[in-house]
Amino acid sequence: MVQAAALQRNESGIETAVGVLKQRFGDRLQTGAAIREQHGHTTTWIENQSPDAVVFPHSTEEVANIVKVCAAHKVPVIPFGTGTSLEGHVNAPAGGISVDLSQMDKILAVNVGDLDCVVQPGVTRADLNTHLRDQGLFFPIDPGANASLGGMAATRASGTNAVRYGTMKDNVLSLEAVMPDGQVIRTGHRARKSSAGYDLTRLLIGAEGTLGIITEITLRLHGIPEAISSARCSFPTVDAACQAVMMTIQYGIPVARIELLDQMSVKAANAYSGLDLPETPLLLLEFHGSDSGAAEQAETFGQIAEEFGGSDFTTTSTTEERNKLWQARHDMYWASLQLRPGAQGISTDVCVPISRLAECVTAAQDKAAELGLLAPIVGHVGDGNFHTLLLIDMDNPAEVAGAEDFVGWLNDMAISMEGTCTGEHGIGQGKRPYLVKELGAATAYMAAIKSALDPDNIMNPGKIL
Amino acid sequence: MVQAAALQRNESGIETAVGVLKQRFGDRLQTGAAIREQHGHTTTWIENQSPDAVVFPHSTEEVANIVKVCAAHKVPVIPFGTGTSLEGHVNAPAGGISVDLSQMDKILAVNVGDLDCVVQPGVTRADLNTHLRDQGLFFPIDPGANASLGGMAATRASGTNAVRYGTMKDNVLSLEAVMPDGQVIRTGHRARKSSAGYDLTRLLIGAEGTLGIITEITLRLHGIPEAISSARCSFPTVDAACQAVMMTIQYGIPVARIELLDQMSVKAANAYSGLDLPETPLLLLEFHGSDSGAAEQAETFGQIAEEFGGSDFTTTSTTEERNKLWQARHDMYWASLQLRPGAQGISTDVCVPISRLAECVTAAQDKAAELGLLAPIVGHVGDGNFHTLLLIDMDNPAEVAGAEDFVGWLNDMAISMEGTCTGEHGIGQGKRPYLVKELGAATAYMAAIKSALDPDNIMNPGKIL
Incomplete structure (x- = not known):
């Protein structure tokens, strides 16, 4: 493991806060080594830095309660969704309390007529989509892992569908959050657009829990398209595949997914998922639309692919074949x-x-x-x-x-x-030096915002900045 | 006119700053009553509060220079685009310097392969689209007025195309801005998505110049669709028209525009634009897509409209007829x-x-x-x-x-x-009490951000908060 810098621990504050919270939450506050380690763990090469306790709130009020206790004693608060982040986001470099939101997993409202829903942060994207299916709706953002929607908002997640449907920043209408002083705010309501003041919704999305804990999310939904079809096409080189992608985007083909696997990835997929794809760079695509619209998209893409030496162009609209292909894509990590x-x-x-x-x-x-x-x-x-x-x-x-x-x-x-x-x-712990390289002077204003909202640096300290 | 609260003026600071800037900018700083009044004027019922001087910078460096002078003397800075805002956004309730960005009107780069461009804030949306047309690209956000892109970003503008293409928040990739201390920052680069730190791009979009002056904008562009067609359909009641809209959105028909005119507006349009529309509630639509795709959208909409008592459903794909219809929509104010x-x-x-x-x-x-x-x-x-x-x-x-x-x-x-x-x-001066009603406790955190970034409250004071 690669070491992450440890921060100064506030031992007495932590001890007091854990004591107070233990009294209030009983068995829903855990201090065992295994559970603490599990809550510092992420799919990353950064060493585990465990929190001192893990607490499982059931309501916004309980989250506010936890944050107020931690604020009073200047103790770090680290929000935890499913632990699938990759840059040490849930590590506790100064110790403190991990707030595991997995038990706040209620779908509070689905407004079919408005194509939106309101969920608690612990709802996972798969659970939401299972719930929505009967109503002909879906939530498109798919980062691969079955992450929690709170975590996805906090890290500004996206994934395979973003090319058509955008990222979390484009699909969250508004948030409820507990701020670093324990106050509960709403950043907006259910209007599809608003010009009302500073965009706190987008400020919290991607803030990785460093400015507050997201406790409720109002999401945009989409109708399940009439037709969903998939395609794959092999290319002689990565360059040829990328040229085909660029032309596809320029043509305005509204592809729902367009994924590249390089030659080594194709080999891995063949071996792991029992496929027999040509072992050259591959594009996997998905088209959403009406029957004729999806077919037209596939046809136009086929013509573009041919121009760039694409071969073995195969489309499918049966659910089974389509799922097999995308399962292989999802399994690429393994x-x-x-x-x-x-x-x-x-x-x-x-x-x-x-x-x-x-x-x-x-x-x-x-x-x-x-x-x-x-x-x-x-x-x-x-x-x-x-x-x-x-x-x-x-x-x-x-x-x-x-x-x-x-x-x-x-x-x-x-x-x-x-x-x-x-x-x-996201930045987490791992990418902090690169954020400065990338955005230079702008990071000073991020730090000013952080200090203004969280003067004692209790919200997920050691991340982003 | 409705009165707007005046704020305390810093007379000596203003006098000094105007003197210093006059020396640096010569004729590009104006203090005549007419030009000052014009720069306080907006299309609003709020009384005019003129700035003390209007300055016309040509570069980011010059804007930074102006802000540094104003910061040193604690003098208000009010960014000005085309003055088409509606809530007193460009008024100067504490006097100060209006920074007119209309001469920063260069299109700095068009990256056809990436579907993006970089513009100065004074470029108007019509100028940009004229420039892009030969390259088969367009910028979709259309608030009606030929506003400047800087102003549109500052107020989080949208308009008729937002239902398909989103608002300014969805079509700005990144910004360059001069912050309240005169520092120049970039909030991002040209990647189509990023999870790098706090979303300062979205924080400045809609901040109405209260957190900094936007000096460069990187915009997402779109390919001009193969087919653009329009339609209109009359309805017996507003309710029937709205039901048809809801069903259209639920069906996922990717309408590019769907506009309602109530009965009184239809009468006004008939009289002003020489039309003979049935004088009942009307929906105007635009469809973008391939030839067959646009036709299919229109057909599906026609079926939905019929279900809700729509009549006189007419589609057109000739540019002339289409322009006539949309010109009438754009002229609705007049x-x-x-x-x-x-x-x-x-x-x-x-x-x-x-x-x-x-x-x-x-x-x-x-x-x-x-x-x-x-x-x-x-x-x-x-x-x-x-x-x-x-x-x-x-x-x-x-x-x-x-x-x-x-x-x-x-x-x-x-x-x-x-x-x-x-x-x-946007909020400007006129909607400040309603912002508090709408977002309550959240506005305190907006104020904290404002104080952190602009402790002397020099950036467009008296707006939003």
């Missing part, structure tokens, strides 16, 4: 780990203007090869976002150093291409 | 004023969940009738946003009082329906 059993997977997350994508992906492949790293690539290429999964033996210091070099080099390269070091994973 | 020559038009801007829209519009019609006010209504009904244009004799105190009653009553009603007092016009 499939890739099988390329090197026992290795730790370290995911990068750069996002660049699409015109620079081919160059950036190709350079990443070359750099990994040069460093001797096994590093399959998948990407949400309609947005210019891709993930290199470095497969690292963490007991080999030279490899770990190589991985650190690679991550830094790739982040710097994306920034130099007018891109970002994080398209969707 | 057409409505002709219903009562000499009257002042006062526009409301509520936005409610679509399921409440018919009820809200009908109640607004009834209330206006009850108060004896002439008040045609138009609406961006796909978003639940509509504007009542009160036609008021400002020399008649009883009428002005009635208008104030109406505005307050309507804002309260929208808020009670989980909506907002402003879908797109």
Whole structure:
């Protein structure tokens, strides 16, 4: 594991707060080593920094209560959803209280006529979609993991559908949140747009719990399209695949998903998911629309693909075949780990203007090869976002150093291409130095906002800034 | 005119700052009464509060220079685009310097492959679209007025296309801004999505110049669709028209525009634009897509409209007829004023969940009738946003009082329906009491952010908060 800086602990404050909360929450406050460790754990190479206690609130009022106790004793509060974040977001570098929101999992309202719903933060995206299915609605954001919607909002998550439906920032209408002083606010209501004051909704989305705890989320929903079809197409090179993506976006084809798997990823998918895809770069697509609309999109894409040397273009609209293909895409993390059993997977997350994508992906492949790293690539290429999964033996210091070099080099390269070091994973602990490189002077104003709203730095300290 | 509260003036600071800036900017700083008055003027019923001087910078560096001088002497800075805002946004209640950005009107880059561009804040939306046309691209946000893109970002503008393309918050990738201390920041780069830190882009969008001056905007562009067609359909009642809108949105028909004109607005349009529309509530629509896609959308809408008693459903894809229809829509403000020559038009801007829209519009019609006010209504009904244009004799105190009653009553009603007092016009001076009603405790955190970034309250004081 890579070390994360520890912050000064407020021992006496923590002891008092844990005592007070234990009295109030009884068995819903846990201090066992295993549960604490589990709440510091994330799918990351950063060392675990466990909280001192984990508390399971059932209501906004209880969250406010917890935050007020922690505020009174200047004790860190770390919101926890499902623990699927990747940059140490739920670590507790100064100790404190992990607030596990998984038991706040009620769908409070579904307004079919308005295409919106109101949920508690612990509802997962899969649970919500299961609940919505009978009503002909769905929530499109799909980061892969079955994350909680509160966590997805907090990290400004996106994933495979973002090319058409946007990210969490585009699909949250408003929030209820407990602020660092324990006050409960609403950032808006259910209007589909508003120009009423500062956009606190978007400020909290992506703030990674450092400005408050999200306790209720009003989400935009979409009608399940009449037709959903999938396609796949193989390309001779990553460059050819990226050219096809760029042309698809320029043509305005409203693709619902357009995903790249590089050659190494295709090999991994074939082995893990029992497929027999040609082992060259692959695009996986999904089209949403009316029957004829989805068919037309697929046809137009087919023509574009042909222009760039695409081959083996296959479409399918049966649910079973479609699910098999997308299951393989979702399983890419596990499939890739099988390329090197026992290795730790370290995911990068750069996002660049699409015109620079081919160059950036190709350079990443070359750099990994040069460093001797096994590093399959998948990407949400309609947005210019891709993930290199470095497969690292963490007991080999030279490899770990190589991985650190690679991550830094790739982040710097994306920034130099007018891109970002994080398209969707967030800053957490791991990317803090790159945030400064990317946004420079702007980070001072982020820090000013943080100090103004959370003067004692109790909300998820050590993250982002 | 309705009076706006004046704020304490810093006379000596203003005198010094004007003197220093006059030396630096020469003829590009103006202090004549006419130009000062023009820069306090907005299309509003709020009295004019002129700035002490108007300065015309040509570069970000010059804007930073102006702000630094004003910061040193604690003098208000009021950014000015085209002066088409509606809630006293450019008034100078404490005097100070109006920064007119109209000469910062360069299109700095168009990246066709990435569907984005970089513009200075003084570029208007019409100028940008003229520039883009040859490249097959367009920028969709259309608030009606030919506003500057800087002003549109500052007020989180939207308009007729928002139902499909979103608002300014959805179409700005990143900003460059001069902050209250004169520092220049970038809030992001050209990646289509990012999870890098607090979303300062969205914080500045809609901040109405109270947190900084936007000096460069990176915008998302869209390909001009293969086919653009329009339709109109008359309905027996506002309720029937709204039901058709709701069903259209639920069906997921990706309408590019769906606008309501109530009976009184249709009469005004007939008279002003020489049309002969049936004088009942009307929906105007626009469809974007492939040839067959746009046709299919129109056909599906036609079926929905029929279900709700729609009649006289007419589609057109010739540019000339289409332009005539939309020109009439754009001219509604002037057409409505002709219903009562000499009257002042006062526009409301509520936005409610679509399921409440018919009820809200009908109640607004009834209330206006009850108060004896002439008040045609138009609406961006796909978003639940509509504007009542009160036609008021400002020399008649009883009428002005009635208008104030109406505005307050309507804002309260929208808020009670989980909506907002402003879908797109912003808070400015006029809606400050309603912001507090709408968002309550949240406004305290807006104030904390404002104080943190602008401790001397020099950036557009007296607006929003």
